[in-house]
Amino acid sequence: MIVVGYNGFTRSAELFAKLYGATGVDRHQLIGHDASAALVVDGEVVAAVEEERLSRAKKTSDFPVHAIRWCLRQAGIGLDDVDVFAFPWRFAPEVVDRTIRDIADGGMPVVAKFDQLGRAGELYTGMLGRAAVHADFMTRMDYPLDPNSLALVPHHTAHLMCGAYVAGVRDAAFLVSDGRAETHSAVMGELRGGVMRAFEQGSVGMDDSLAMAYGKITRYLGFVPNNDEYKVMGLAAYAPPPTRNPLLVNAVQLNEDGSYRIFIPGEKKAYYSFFDALFEGDSEKREDFEFRVKVAGLAQHMVEAVTAHQVRVLGAATEFDTLLFEGGLALNCVAGTKMLQRSSFAAMEVGFGASDPGVSIGAAVHVAGLPERPAATRTPYLGPAYDEAEMLSALAEHEDDVEWAELDAAQLTARTVELLTGKKVVAWFQGRTEYGPRALGNRSILADPRFPDIKDVINLRVKHREPFRPFAPVVLASEAPRLFDLGKKTVSPYMTFVFPVRAEYRDRIPGACHVDGTARIQTVDGAANPELSALLHAFSASTGVPCLLNTSFNVAGEPIVCSPRDALRCFLKTEIDQLVMGRFMVAKRSGRDA
Structure with missing residues (x-):
């Protein structure tokens, strides 16, 4: 079986700029970033490359034409030889219905509800819906793709399957945590015999995304959100462990089931004011190195505390002693290492594609099925070579x-x-x-x-x-x-x-x-x-x-x-x-x- 997994939308940058103002510093706050493609043949990944490496546009969200074509050339095959094209987003009708209900039931004024519904509708019909995804592929690849050969894979499933493939495991507990998927930002559960089962407990909605909260602090400190979080992690090492973290007191609520709520405003002006009050900051202080160190240390401590809470609950709910940690937040390697050392798990794996580049691999692996007998090694060296x-x-x-x-x-x-x-x-x-x-x-x-x-x-x-x-x-x-x-x-x-x-x-x-x-x-x-x-x-x-x-x-x-x-x-x-x-x-x- 030959499967191509791919991530990226032609209109993502255009629509997110038009509908949500995702430009400039916020240019990576969109769906489809880290566009890429991966080729799976008979259960093994034989080629994978990020679109940015070929197009030279960093973190591009564009449809990955170059990446798909390179993967096919690498294997010496054409589009007609591919059995399934797997896409790591699935905005199914029930997901859309839930989005509409959430907007309608929200506390916004009626005019704001209509505005939000209008923007969500344009995003769905122009980009996220199955028909839009199918049309995007046919237009960009200039190929009449059979609709039955297009498989839409839930985003968090794709994250998990990439991690399971790289780790070579079919049975493990898992935690997937990133900015957003179709409806959730974090899920936990078990992989049994290569089949994912998410627990009802511990799931976290997008409005309470820990990764997005970290991204807001990243922006507050003058960096690019959804891109420079690793800079905040590095800056945090200069700070001493906090004796009291105002974020955990005023911005986070930990729930017994492993989930959490995050109370940080959504709009930039509002959360800047919120952080200024919380950290005793202002526009001048935000330029001061010591102030930035203090805030970075508190943000990192928040991530460590929340993820440790998730892992404690997950450890008590599973019999497995191996944890797969995937999603963009898994690249916070300081928090991940502390999670493992302080947890009941004997082992934890974080793959080379833990953030969104990995979902192309994961979508293809999900369709092909995890191999019964994993190869002895999984290599990250999957892209172009030159003679x-x-x-x-x-x-x-x-x-x-x-x-x-x-x-x-x-x-x-x-x-x-x-x-x-x-x-x-x-x-x-x-x-x-x-x-x-x-x-x-x-x-x-x-x-x-x-x-x-x-x-x-x-x-x-x-x-x-x-x-x-x-x-x-x-x-x-x-x-x-x-x-x-x-x-x-x-x-x-x-x-x-x-x-x-x-x-x-x-x-x-x-x-x-x-x-x-x-x-x-x-x-x-x-x-x-x-x-x-x-x-x-x-x-x-x-x-x-x-x-x-x-x-x-x-x-x-x-x-x-x-x-x-x-x-x-x-x-x-x-x-x-x-x-x-x-x-x-x-x-x-x-x-x-x-």
């Missing part, structure tokens, strides 16, 4: 600006280690593009973590981003327990957990330590990534340190690079010292025009 001819073609286009040499594997590794130990910043471009929001060693910028100021060098000279932002270390899986306190985890291959750096290594790898002494690590072995593993072994032999700093190969505001041309453009407009692309060692020509 030497394509690399040489891109290099030739920039021959006035770069020079290069082709080395064998041993020479390339040795030269890269020499550069890294000389405090050089190296861009690393190998194999297939990673899937998901985090670079996992094939489209990465690498550096030596032994230099205390290396984070400042990369943040300011290369990434052009805030100086408080930490970097993640990539470490040999066999050596990780020696450097980091992994708690209940044994490996962390997708940068989805944060661990304390052991005291004896904090002075040895200061560049990898966040201000609170933790690190969001990626563990690597030779089976998962042979090239990166070989580099780590060589670096360890040279320095005694089996880890490197790893950050995504891009600059602020741009997607992670995908192609050799993307890599060269990024390399040439930053102060990255060297580019390793396949077997080519690439340097900037001296005296080139800036």
